[in-house]
Amino acid sequence: MHTPSLSTPRWLALAPLFVTALLGCSPASESATTPATQAAANTAPVPAADPTAVVADKAAEPSGSEDAGAKLQGYIGCYNKLNENAHRTIARYASWVKDMKAGPTGNEKVVYGLYSMRSDSVKECANDFAQAAAMRPALPALDAAGQAYITTLAAMDKQVAEAYTYYDRENYKDDKFAKGKALHVPLAASFAAFEDASAAFSKALDVENDNVLNAQLARIEKTQGRKLPYYQMAVMNRAKQLADLLGEESFDSAAAGTRLEAYEKLTDEALAFVKPIQDDLPHGWSSFERTAEEFRKASKERYRRVRDNVPYTSGERMMLKPGSAWMVDGSVEKLVKAYNDLVEASNAM
Incomplete structure (x- = not known):
């Protein structure tokens, strides 16, 4: 039986939500309102002469990119809401069931x-996924991966709900783990199916998100030049590319070094741009700048750990577990936390 790989949590929040906040909501995306889009809607237009301003040039928008962006919002909002919690549920169970093939022994x-799932959110997101799949343009690979993702998540939610009640009430103390042992096989199978679907959906989202983001970046640079909207979006794009590579257990050091250098160069360019316009910066920029620097540090630590083949100390190995692994320099978990903090800061601007 295929069992989930749980040694390092690999979930990363996806970060295209700030694109809508910068470019404004289209009618097709109004149903997928996020805190970032709501903040944008409540902000008065900034004069075009302001270096932080966004000029929405619809004529320059690449054909289909705006619709594709709206479609992605329907998927990504739910992915960010549900994915990490689902993986934490799996990790919680696996933290005490030492052999996921055999299941609990009773000893x-x-x-x-295990943690409970957000059943109401799973049901709501099933509707959101159906609506997103029906939107144009049709993206067959993404739509199919999305359907598999939400289907396996709903199936896992059903298994988790029964197991959660059983363990939360400590019923295993009354039946000598009889039901816990019976629940394990379908529960573990639902974990494995979800993790496979989650990985496939995440990959499909990455592909389409990159397509939309690259088109939007090209449009903004062409129509406005390298000003604040460009730098925010470009920094997030480079950060995502870097996190994707450094988040692997092993990676090509030369390729990683190139991506790290590109991220640092662009971030330094952004910092130089904002230095003379501090009074005109939007609310939240300081948080974005701080988390961008923390991500830089976490990336360098991760890069050096793998490049120099530095083993974890005995103390670090003891901390490499859910809840504390993010405190270990050079760990995947610290990198992931730094990246997700950056995503949150960007989406909050």
Whole structure:
């Protein structure tokens, strides 16, 4: 039986939501309102002469890119809402069930059970996914991956709900783990199916998100030049590319070094641009700047750890577990946390 790989949580929040905040909501995306888009809607237009301003040149918009962006919003909002919680549920269960192939023995000294799922959100997102799939343009690979993702997530939610109640009520103390053992096989199978679907959907989202983001970046640079909207979007694009590579257990150091250098160069260029316009910067820029620097540091630590083949100390190995692994320099978890903090800061602007 295929069992999930749980040694390093690899979920990364996706970061195209700030694109809508910068470019404004189209009618097709109004139903997928996020905090970032709402903040944009409540902000008065900035004069075009302002270096932080955004000029929405619809005539220059690449054909189909705006519609594709609206379609992605329907998927990404739910992905960011549900994906991490689902993986945390799996990790919680696997933290005390030492052999995921065999399941619980009944002799465990500590029984943590597992986290509950957001069942209402799963149902709501099933509707959101159906609406997104029906939107134009049709993106067959993404739409198929999305359907598999939400289907396996709903199936996992059903299995988790029963197991959560069983362990939360500590019923295993009454039946000598009989039901816990019976629940394990379908539960573990739902975990494995979801993780496969999650990986495939994440990859498909990455492809389409990159297509939309690159088109929007090209449009903004052409119509406005390299000003604040361009730098925010471009920094996030470079950060995502860097996180994708450094988040692997092993990676090509030369390729990673090239991406790290590109991220640092662009970030430094952005910092130089904003230095003389501090009074005109939007609310939240300081947080974005701070998290961009923290991501830079976490990326360099991760890069050096793998490039120089630096093993974890015994103390670090003890911390490489859910809840504390993000504190270990050079760990995947610290990189992921730094990237997700940057995503949140960008989306909040």
